[in-house]
Amino acid sequence: MQDVTETQALEQLFGADEAILFKHNTTCPISAMAHEQMTDFEQRHPEAPVNVVDIHASRELSDSIEERTGITHESPQVILLRQGKPVFHESRMEIRADALEQHLGGASDG
Numbered sequence: 001m002q003d004v005t006e007t008q009a010l011e012q013l014f015g016a017d018e019a020i021l022f023k024h025n026t027t028c029p030i031s032a033m034a035h036e037q038m039t040d041f042e043q044r045h046p047e048a049p050v051n052v053v054d055i056h057a058s059r060e061l062s063d064s065i066e067e068r069t070g071i072t073h074e075s076p077q078v079i080l081l082r083q084g085k086p087v088f089h090e091s092r093m094e095i096r097a098d099a100l101e102q103h104l105g106g107a108s109d110g
Helices: 007-015 029-044 059-069 097-106
Strands: 018-024 050-054 077-082 085-091
Touching: 007 018, 007 050, 007 059, 018 029, 018 059, 018 097, 029 050, 029 097, 050 059, 059 077, 059 085, 077 097, 085 097
Parallel strands: 018 050
Antiparallel strands: 018 077, 077 085
16 A cells, blocks of 8 residues: 655546545544455555555645545545546445445446
8 A cells, every 4th residue: 555645646646547545544443444455455456556645644635635526524435536536435334345346447437
């Protein structure tokens, strides 16, 4: 997983064909479970790295993601961007590696 800590790195993700953002709360047990799901996903799909925004250390970036995507902040949260637009997102206990896989590479939009 790649830590996103700077605005420039976030801009690159919004400019990519496809990018996965994982908004992570390092003090939350639900977020720890979601982190395991994202680790599992990344092991099965190394070509689709998960980009992590620590919501405490990088609150400004977390807020920027909410503003740019229109997706209300919840943590943990995973957002799949395609050409800078959100095409899939889940929060909290709904975060599952297999659900993200179904949307990877344009498989289906939702």
